[in-house]
Amino acid sequence: MLALSGVSRSFREGGRAHRVLDGLDLAVATAEAVAITGRSGSGKSTLLNLLSGIERPDSGRIELDGRDIGALGEPARTQFRRAHVGFVYQFFNLVPTLDVEENVRLPLELNGVRGAEARRRSAAMLQRVGLGDRLGSAVDALSGGEQQRVAIARALVHEPSFVLADEPTGNLDEATATETIALLSTLVRSRGATLVMVTHDLALAATADRILELRDGRLRPRS
Amino acid sequence: MSTLSAASARHLLRHPAQLVLALVGLALGVATITAVDVATASASRAFELSVAAVSGPATHEIAGGPQGIDERLYARLVAAYPSLELAPVVEGYVTVRDEALQLVGLDPLAEANFLEPPSMGERATAAAPGSALADPAVGLARWLTEPGAVVLTESTADRLALPLNGRFVLQIDGRPHEAVLIGRDSGSEAGRETLLATDIAQAQEWLGLVGRLSRIEIRAPPGAAAEGEIARLAAQLPPGVELEPAQQRSQTSLEMTRAFTTDLKAMSLLALLVGLFLIYGAVSFAVLQRRKTFAVLRALGATRLDVLRIVLAEAAALGVVGALLGLAAGVGVGRGLIALVSRTLNDLYFVVAVSTVTLPKSAALEAVGAGLLTALVGALLPAWEASHVAPQLGLKRSALEARAVRLSRSLLIGSVALAIAAGAIVAASSRSLLAAFAALFLLLLSVAACTPGLLAGSARLLARSLHRASPLGRIALGSVAASLSRTGVAVAALALAVAAMIGVSVMVESFRESLDDWLGRTMSADLYVSAPGPGFDRPERRLDPRVVAALLAVRGVASANAGRAVTVSSPRGPVSLDAVTLAPRGYDAVQLTEREAQAWAAFERGAVLVAEPLAWRWRLHPGDRLTLVTASGPRSFEVAGIYRDYGGDGVLIDRGVYRRSWGDDAVSSLGLYLDPGVASGKIIPALYAAAAGRQALLIGSNAGVRALSMSIFDRTFAITRVLDWLAAGVAAIGLVGSLLAWQLERSRELGILRSLGLTPRGAAVLIEAQTAFMGLVALVAALPAGLAAAKLLVTVVNRRAFGWQIDFHLHGMQLVDALRLALLAALLAGLYPAWRTGRAPIAADIREE
Incomplete structure (x- = not known):
């Protein structure tokens, strides 16, 4: 269960403060998929940063499974993110010096799963995303769609409760985007994880259980 | 290997140039430290070995003054x-085919006592002739009966081309003696390469x-009984003869070299300090x-500590490998330095021949530890930077730069x-050399600390003034100020090196000129005469009295200073004593630092004058007393004055007083004053003729001896200059690393300029x-601190290290050299980034991520 109440966040630009989120409320049930749309600069990425504990709100509460992560210190928020959150980025953000399997194994090792067990789980996850034959490949030798599939495998390999996706199809062609959406939805749902994705892509948004629009610092159901 | 470690290692291996840069900088710093350690430790070890080879298993030794000990004492003691x-x-020094050797005269019958137990065997091969000969019995007979019989180590005999049973001439104080090589010792040769046994x-x-x-060497068996015997023996020794532990001699001699080796060590640490900035640049680049x-790792849940650990582990690996x-x-450079250090030690302290390279384990560990520590300290800031950037700020540079400006x-x-x-440390410590070096390092660090602020301020100011005149110039300068986290560090490293160079070069030049001035005053005689041979104050170096008389009788010689240089003992250690009879013009040659008027009167009454370095070391002032062991036992002499001396740290005494106190009437050297109008070049042949057939x-003419002295000085400080340039070289490499990091960051800005029509050449000019x-700013920052460092080196470090005072001399050329160094390093450092920018594809540079 994810619950945000009265969350505000401002940034200083030059000499004046710019309020990006203004008393935002949100409730997302466990295993629900929510898509958030909005114009550029509306605060979508800031919202994801708050949900993942990367940033803290100026005011308000952010509860994930009953824990107020905004009240946690930085190390505790990092530990929480490591164990409970999976990320999928628009630009994949794979580590270029690691091969496909190592990239997927990374969250497992950060969570203390090492050796053969970690390799077995990362290989199995890559099998699920259709890259079982590319374990040792360099990531920059993959196509964009393949790289995003590696990123999805990395986001899900440690079985997080929450998956946060920031424009996951923004850098893919239409056909690949469709495949990727299907794969992400299927895997997230099959694991009972909660999905919050930020996107401009209405086709992607349509795959979610709910679509919300971020406007003037608050979330509203998209009409 | 974990995925994080694998990612680190692969990143480093995928950027070999960067890796090499970091390793070279660190390796240079560590190499400098090691080289100095190798050179000084090898020279010290060689000296200890040569002492051990002669003294063998002796536990104590009985020594006398310059005249030695009456041999009847030995018979009585036995x-x-x-x-x-x-x-x-x-023992004494001899010359064989232009090579200095230590002649050791031994009694094989007495030496037999030293053959037991078997572990003493090494001495037997060194000293006793039998073991070096094919037939020991015949050998011993030849040793005892054949005039001129000597034994040398096999390698030395080969080097001097001396065959077995071959006859050759050895020179002692300019007099030839015929010797025959009856044995070539092929045993272990450590420390014995310079020994000629007879x-x-x-x-x-x-x-x-x-x-x-x-x-007389003594080997006392362990135990209280022997200690009692030794104490009884010491109490019964005649006046002027003393007993001391056998190791005392080498320890005292090595202690005299401490100031010199500390100075070298400090210079090598300076190279490592500059290397630290290099590591900073390289690790910053890798972090960038x-x-x-x-940022991705942090988003995936890597803690700050995880990221810190990654960067520091990389630095540690670099540190260990570097x-x-x-x-x-x-060790390789040290081998080269050994020759320089040995020559300096020979010039200043004692004769030593280094044949084996020594690096103490502790010094090796210290060097590796220093390298590792430097790498970790250098990486600390970039590691902190990497770990403290919040994930979403991973790609934003502005926050970091804002912090750099505040910093x-x-x-x-x-x-x-x-x-x-730095000033407070100097003021609070009156004698500590370590404190003086600490102050010097703080002073140099202050240059590094002020440079980023100075760079940002001057770049902004200049950019503002160029606002209308040159938009491109404004961009160039604005960019320097806007990337302070990179440019600041690069310029700080260069400023540090330039300040160090100014400090050292001004110090060396000040010293050189002070020495030249001092030589001009001290060397008042027209000609200097001495017996040839190694060792400045060896008692065997004496002029034949008939030769002295003949030289003084040569037409054109007006008057002369006569000197006798020897080493005498004192309760505080050995003292180089210079007993002089001064000609009227000779008094002006002694540059007294105070109480000039009273000093000479007291000197003639029997007081001594003490050289400034010894006075500093032993805290002697005019009016104090100095005890010297004379032929009739310890005697207290009044210190009449302190005189400036860059050539030694001895004591000056009237020759008449010396003769009465030590019973030695010999003359080691003469300083001849010529009649007006007599050219020294014309009289030298007459002088040689007067001594012909005798010695x-x-x-040497006044000018010749002065030139020789200056060449010895230049040789001594060659090491300092080498290290100085090494430090500057490390700084220049560091600058390249930092500039590359900077250039990588601004490739988009340059890409935009190029897309607007800036040619590759224009971009290169912009970077240069x-x-x-930046080079000019480094110079401006370095000038005041460099001059302050020079002042500190001249007035504080030199005084505390060597005891002498030197005058501060500053020349425009030294500043021009500093300008050259700063500009050359900066321009060279810009070459590669400029070339790289010209070749980079514009499309790639301007693409948005």
């Missing part, structure tokens, strides 16, 4: 102390010490390249605090203009 093993030794009676004859011994990766490479290179302002205050701390002489500007 009879009175049968439980102690005693051996007489006569029978004691032969050595006495050659060295003019008939009836005298240089010392992976800023996005670190240090090991440096260690290996240092540069704080550092300006820090710089002042460092300079004040070979070394006759920026680096030249």
Whole structure:
């Protein structure tokens, strides 16, 4: 269960403060998929940063499974993110010096799963995303769609409760985007994880259980 | 290997140039430390070995003054102390085919006592002739009966091309003596390469010490009984003869070199300090390249500590590899430095021949530890930077630069605090050399601290003034100020090196000119005459009295200073004593630092004058008393004055007083004053002719001896200059690393400019203009601190290290050299980034991520 109440966040630009989120409320049930749309600069990425504990709100509460992560210190928020959150980025953000399997194994090792067990789980996850034959490949030798599939495998390999996706199809062609959406939805749902994705892509948004629009610092159901 | 470690290692391996840069900088710093350690430790070890090879298993030794010990004392002691093993030794320096050797005269019958237990065997091969000969019995007979019989190590005999049973001439104080090589010792040669062993009676004859011994060595068995015997023996020794532990001699000699080796060590640490900035640049670059990766890792849940650990582990790996490479290179460079250090030690302290390279384990560990620590300290800031950037800020540079600007302002205050701390340390410590070096390092660090602030301020100011005149110039300067986290560090490293260079070069030049002035005053005689041979104050170096008389009778010689240089003992250690009879013009040659009027009167009454370095070391002032062991036992002399001396740290005494106190009437050297109008070049042949057939002489003109002295000086400080340039080289490499990091960051800005029509050449000029500007700022920052460092080196470090005072001399050329260094390093450092920018594809540079 994810619950945000009265969350505000401002940034200083030059000499004046710019309020990006203004008393935002949100409730997302466990295993629900929510898509958030909005114009550029509306605060979508800031919202994801708050949900993942990367940033803290100026005011308000952010509860994930009953824990107020905004009240946690930085190390505790990092530990929480490591164990409970999976990320999928628009630009994949794979580590270029690691091969496909190592990239997927990374969250497992950060969570203390090492050796053969970690390799077995990362290989199995890559099998699920259709890259079982590319374990040792360099990531920059993959196509964009393949790289995003590696990123999805990395986001899900440690079985997080929450998956946060920031424009996951923004850098893919239409056909690949469709495949990727299907794969992400299927895997997230099959694991009972909660999905919050930020996107401009209405086709992607349509795959979610709910679509919300971020406007003037608050979330509203998209009409 | 974990995925994080694998990612680190692969990143480093995928950027070999960067890896090499970091390793070279660190290795250079460690190599410098190691080289200095190798050179000084090898020279010290060689000296200890040569002492051990002569003294062998002796536990104590009995020594006298310049005239040695009456040999009858040895016979009495052997009879009175049968439980102690005693051996007489006569030694001196000789020259064989232009090579200095140590002649050791031994009594094989007494030496036999030293053959037991078997572990003493090494001495037997060194000293006793039998073991070096095919037939020991025949050998011993030849040793005892054949005139001129000597034994040399096989390698030395080969080097000098001396065959077995071959006859050759050895020179002692300019007099030739015929010797025959009856044995070539092929055993272990550690420390014995310079030893020429002969029978004691032969050595006495050659060295003019008939009836005298240089010392008596004692081997006392362990136990209280022997200690009691030793104490009883010491109490019964005649006046002027003393007993001391056998190791005392080498320890005292090595202690005299401490100031010199500390100075070298400090210079090598300076190279490592500059290397630290290099590591900073290289690690910053590596962090910058992976800023996005670190952001991703942080987003995936890597803690700050995880990221810190990754960067520090990389630095540690670099540190260990760089240090090991440096260690290996240092041993190689050290071999080269040994010759320089040995020559300096020979010039200033004692004669030593280094044949084996020594690196103490502790020094190796210290060098590796220093390399590792430097790498970790250098990486600390970039590691902190990598770990403290929040994930979403991973790609944003502005926050970091804003922090750098704030930091540069704080550092300006820090710089002042460092300079004040340096002054406070000097004021609070009156004699500590370590404190003086600490103050020097703080002063240099203050340059590094003020440079980023100075760079940002001057770049902004200049950019504003160029606002209308040159938009491109404004961009160039604005960019320097806007990337302070990179440019600031690069320029700080360069400023540090330039300040160090100014400090060292001004110090060396000040010293050189002070020495030249001092030589001009001290060397008032027209010609200098001495007996040739190694060792400045060896007692066997004496002029034949008939030769002295003949020289003084040569037409054109008006008057002369006569000197006798010897080493005498004192309760505080050995003292180089210079007994002089001064001609009227000779008094002006002694540059007294105070109480000039009273000093000479007291000197003639029997007081002594003390050289400034010794006075500093032993805290002697005019009016104090100095006890010297004379032939009739310890005697207290009044210190009449302190005189400036860059050539030694001895004591000046009237020759009449010396003759009465030590019973030695010999003359080691003469300073001849010529009649007006007599050219020294014309009279030298007459002088040689006067001594012909009696003694070979070394006759040098005033100008020749001064030139020789200056060449010795230049040789001594060659090491300092080498290290100085090494430090500057490391700084220049560091600048390249930092500039590359900077250039990588601004490739988009340059890409935009190029897309607007800036040619590759224009971009290169832009970069070179920026680096030249940075070089100038480095010079401006370095000038005041460099001059302050020079002042500190001249007035504090030199005084505390060597005891002498030197005058401050500053020349425009030294500043021009500093300008050259700063500009050259900056322009060279800009070449590669400029070339790289010209070749980079514009499309790739301007693409948005």
